[in-house]
Amino acid sequence: xxxxxxxxxxxxxxxxxxxxxxxxxxxxxxxxxxxxxxxxxxxxxxxxxxxxxxxxxxxxxxxxxxxxxxxxxxxxxxxxxxxxxxxxxxxxxxxxxxxxxxxxxxxxxxxxxxxxxxxxxxxxxxxxxxxxxxxxxxxxxx
Numbered sequence: 001x002x003x004x005x006x007x008x009x010x011x012x013x014x015x016x017x018x019x020x021x022x023x024x025x026x027x028x029x030x031x032x033x034x035x036x037x038x039x040x041x042x043x044x045x046x047x048x049x050x051x052x053x054x055x056x057x058x059x060x061x062x063x064x065x066x067x068x069x070x071x072x073x074x075x076x077x078x079x080x081x082x083x084x085x086x087x088x089x090x091x092x093x094x095x096x097x098x099x100x101x102x103x104x105x106x107x108x109x110x111x112x113x114x115x116x117x118x119x120x121x122x123x124x125x126x127x128x129x130x131x132x133x134x135x136x137x138x139x140x141x142x
Contacts, residue, residue: 034061034088035110039077041065042101047078053100054080058087079110 038050051063065078082088088109096107 033109034082034085036080036082036088036092037077037106037108037110038080038095039106039108040103041074041076041078041105042103043074043076045074045078045101049101050078050080054082054091054095057082057091057094059083 036054041050045065047063047065050065051060054060054063059082060080061083062081063078064080066075067073068075080088080091082091092107092109095105097104099105
């Protein structure tokens with residue numbers, strides 16, 4: 001029942017919000033989360049200003065802008081945790097595509113990372129007994 005009423009509410013608002021927001025909301029409704037991913041953040045946005053921007057939608061338990069570990073500079077995205085699913089849903093609907101500190105932000109439900117090891121992102125460099133990365137991988141016959 002809650003799903004159908006939420007779907008009806010989204011469809012009525014469709015003229016006011018981007019279709020991607022509607023689709024994202026529908027996709028995530030059955031697995032509603034308290035944690036939102038916020039993309040497209042201005043480099044000037046910090047944890048406090050992110051929390052203040054979302055506090056109007058409910059109790060924000062944590063707001064975190066992800067920073068580069070070497071430079072300390074914002075990576076342009078962050079996460080906001082709410083105390084309940086309904087607040088997170090309201091914030092997603094209202095804030096996706098809106099301007100925050102001069103940039104249009106993207107808001108979606110955060111997804112958990114897979115538990116496997118992360119990819120290092122490409123070849124190259126010394127690879128132990130295999131020599132340097134890149135190039136032809138077979139026996140060159142020399």
